[in-house]
Amino acid sequence: MSWFRNHYVCVACEGHWLAESAEVQDADCPHCRAYDVVPYRSDDLTRVVVRAPAAKVRVKVKAA
Numbered sequence: 001m002s003w004f005r006n007h008y009v010c011v012a013c014e015g016h017w018l019a020e021s022a023e024v025q026d027a028d029c030p031h032c033r034a035y036d037v038v039p040y041r042s043d044d045l046t047r048v049v050v051r052a053p054a055a056k057v058r059v060k061v062k063a064a
Contacts, residue, residue: 003044005043010037013034020045
């Protein structure tokens with residue numbers, strides 16, 4: 001799943017804030033309630049986990 005930290009600056013009141021979400025999206029200013037403020041920068045915080053394939057284990061069986 002993707003995860004982003006969005007950086008915003010409101011052009012109406014010049015307020016700055018950060019918001020994290022699963023997508024880059026417009027937001028409402030928490031200072032003056034201006035609508036649809038576009039982020040000027042988004043940091044991709046997505047972590048990709050790569051799992052190594054299971055190792056093959058050879059078991060030696062002793063003949064009786």
